[in-house]
Amino acid sequence: MSMIEFHDVQKYYGDFHALKNINLTVEAGETVVLIGPSGSGKSTLIRTINGLEPIQKGQLIVNGYDLADKKTDPNKIRKNVGMVFQHFNLYANKTVLENIMLAPKIVLKRPDDENREFAMKLLDKVGLANKADSYPRQLSGGQQQRIAIARSLAMKPKCLLFDEPTSALDPEMIDDVLNVMKDIARDSDMTMLVVTHEMGFAREVGDRVIFMADGEILEDDSKETFFDGQPSNERARQFLSKIIVHK
Amino acid sequence: MIHIFATQWPLLLEGLGRTLLCSIIALFFSLIIGSLFAIFEIMPNKIMRVIGNIYVEVFRNIPLLVITMFFFVVIPLYVTKINGFTAGTIGLTIYTSAFIAETVRSGIQSVDPGQMEGAMSNGLTFWQSMRYVVLPQAFKIVIPPLGNQFINLVKNSSVLAFVAGFDLMYQGNMIANNTLQTMPTFFVVGILYLVITMPLSYYMRYLEKKLA
Ligand SMILES: Nc1ncnc2c1ncn2[C@@H]1O[C@H](COP(=O)(O)OP(=O)(O)OP(=O)(O)O)[C@@H](O)[C@H]1O
Ligand SMILES: [Mg+2]
Numbered sequence: 001m002s003m004i005e006f007h008d009v010q011k012y013y014g015d016f017h018a019l020k021n022i023n024l025t026v027e028a029g030e031t032v033v034l035i036g037p038s039g040s041g042k043s044t045l046i047r048t049i050n051g052l053e054p055i056q057k058g059q060l061i062v063n064g065y066d067l068a069d070k071k072t073d074p075n076k077i078r079k080n081v082g083m084v085f086q087h088f089n090l091y092a093n094k095t096v097l098e099n100i101m102l103a104p105k106i107v108l109k110r111p112d113d114e115n116r117e118f119a120m121k122l123l124d125k126v127g128l129a130n131k132a133d134s135y136p137r138q139l140s141g142g143q144q145q146r147i148a149i150a151r152s153l154a155m156k157p158k159c160l161l162f163d164e165p166t167s168a169l170d171p172e173m174i175d176d177v178l179n180v181m182k183d184i185a186r187d188s189d190m191t192m193l194v195v196t197h198e199m200g201f202a203r204e205v206g207d208r209v210i211f212m213a214d215g216e217i218l219e220d221d222s223k224e225t226f227f228d229g230q231p232s233n234e235r236a237r238q239f240l241s242k243i244i245v246h247k
Numbered sequence: 248m249i250h251i252f253a254t255q256w257p258l259l260l261e262g263l264g265r266t267l268l269c270s271i272i273a274l275f276f277s278l279i280i281g282s283l284f285a286i287f288e289i290m291p292n293k294i295m296r297v298i299g300n301i302y303v304e305v306f307r308n309i310p311l312l313v314i315t316m317f318f319f320v321v322i323p324l325y326v327t328k329i330n331g332f333t334a335g336t337i338g339l340t341i342y343t344s345a346f347i348a349e350t351v352r353s354g355i356q357s358v359d360p361g362q363m364e365g366a367m368s369n370g371l372t373f374w375q376s377m378r379y380v381v382l383p384q385a386f387k388i389v390i391p392p393l394g395n396q397f398i399n400l401v402k403n404s405s406v407l408a409f410v411a412g413f414d415l416m417y418q419g420n421m422i423a424n425n426t427l428q429t430m431p432t433f434f435v436v437g438i439l440y441l442v443i444t445m446p447l448s449y450y451m452r453y454l455e456k457k458l459a
Contacts, residue, residue, distance in 0.1 A: 050368055052364060052367070052368065075367075075370065075372050078367060078368055078369070078370045079370040082368065082369070083364075083368035085361060085364070085365065085368075087361055088361075088365075089359075089361035089362060089364060089365030089368075090365065091362065091365065091366070091379075091380050092359075092362065092384060093380065093383045093384050093387075094380075102366075102369070102371075102379060102380075103366075103369040103370045103371055106371060106375055106379065107369075107370040107371060107375075108370075148365075151369060152368075152369070155369065155370055
């Protein structure tokens with residue numbers, strides 16, 4: 001079964017047409033990288049997938065639920081689809097451990113000792129077990145982002161959405177975060193949709209690369225076609241050469 | 248002055264007790280009702296926002312005495328018997344809750360919207376996100392203005408005097424009328440109000456420091 005299916009999706013902010021006729025299917029277990037210039041609608045697209053932004057037209061089926069249907073409670077989808085933000089959005093009033101344990105406790109009613117044990121395991125996995133009792137403000141950006149990933153994983157989601165997870169980070173912290181993400185892509189059957197311009201990540205663990213501009217998907221290629229062949233779209237080619245030269 | 252207290256202390260203490268009781272009840276309920284309407288005002292659902300807005304604008308812009316009189320006069324006429332103390336406490340609760348709603352709403356809106364998005368994306372519902380993530384942060388921000396509201400509430404409880412609520416102000420009036428010692432009586436009454444408001448004021452400051 002496909003994890004995510006966009007069928008002729010249109011999204012407007014008032015009069016502004018932010019997503020134009022989006023058609024896109026992401027299979028379960030795939031890792032898809034989404035790129036495109038600023039303002040092209042990457043965040044908007046990824047945020048429609050867990051219902052943070054409503055769509056106005058078309059069909060958007062995520063994990064079997066149709067988000068275009070007013071009767072669908074987006075909360076049902078969010079239990080299985082986690083999201084990692086550019087600015088982490090960790091709970092400022094809670095410690096690292098509490099951040100990870102909150103949703104499993106409230107939403108899944110996971111028993112306390114099991115919850116704690118799993119949270120510590122995840123902290124260990126992202127290399128931050130010693131920060132369990134710290135508050136987010138006491139951590140570096142890279143550490144906070146790894147905690148945010150652990151917090152998403154604690155819900156045992158089927159799919160993870162990443163919106164520029166490394167673009168607010170100092171360069172020396174980017175790899176720590178990317179390594180955690182690569183581990184997830186390699187070691188689990190997680191479906192991942194990642195907005196990033198880290199082409200190293202796309203090359204290593206990506207299955208597909210999607211290029212967006214002006215609210216449209218202009219290119220949807222396998223990784224091989226995208227990097228080794230040439231994207232057929234001229235703007236995608238130019239964009240790719242720009243981000244690769246920059247690195 | 249000491250004479251007034253020495254001879255009239257049973258009435259004064261009863262008044263103090265009533266004022267304190269009314270204040271505590273009104274504080275508790277206005278905090279809950281105010282927070283609820285504050286949340287209504289920022290909910291995604293437009294109808295809820297309109298309801299929240301109307302409530303706040305109506306009760307914030309009518310004098311407390313009018314609201315209280317309404318409960319004291321109108322409710323017994325059509326609904327049920329109600330004494331001055333109850334009418335006054337309800338009036339005070341509703342009036343104060345409108346101000347608390349405004350205070351809490353501005354507090355909620357000053358919390359980074361990313362907190363709500365993070366919580367909802369994590370699987371929590373809107374209300375759960377409010378309860379566990381947003382409100383605790385909002386309250387920290389609004390402690391100083393809430394402290395002001397609480398102190399105003401205690402002072403405004405003197406509205407009970409108009410509806411025979413037997414509060415401090417009411418007893419003060421009675422004593423002043425009976426003894427004709429107006430000045431010393433209201434001096435004592437003023438001090439007794441301070442007995443409630445000063446510790447409250449210091450406690451709010453302490454909370455502010457502790458949570459900062
Ligand atoms: N809440 C909003 N209200 C109105 N317009 C919006 C809103 N959010 C985004 N937009 C507009 O929609 C377009 C797409 O924005 P979006 O944030 O999805 O782009 P993006 O590709 O993520 O850009 P960036 O790389 O800068 O993050 C932009 O023109 C933006 O101004
Ligand atoms: Mg964006």
